Amino acid sequence: MTQTNSSYSSSSAGTGIVLMAVAALLAACASTPAEPTVAMKAAEQAIAAADRTRVADSNSVELSEARDKLDAAKTAIQAKNMVVAERLALESRVDAELASAKIEAAKAQAVNDEIKSSTATLTQEMQRTSGAK
16 A cells, blocks of 8 residues: 555656646747837827827826826836736827827817807897898
8 A cells, every 4th residue: 555655646746747847848938929019109109199189288188198108118118018018008099099089079169169159140140130121
């Protein structure tokens, strides 16, 4: 019976060594993700586009967050944390696109308000002119 336990122990130890060797081999073969250059470029372009569309809203919260996340993505790349860098770059792009959309919506609202005001003025003029005859 002692002999069986001894065989079992050495077999178990051998299996453990083989499993550790396989795990080490897999870890060595695992490649580091590539730099997220496409995501970084897209974020930079979205921020530049938001900057171009900006009129009076230079303190856009979303645009500020986009810049912060892009800076954090650059830091993550330097730290060789490409997964985090790509996520931050994607979030940066989305924040910049949101900033652009909000800026464009504000511009459209201003134009709409001006048109409503002009229409109201024209209506008043028409009523005044009609009443004078």
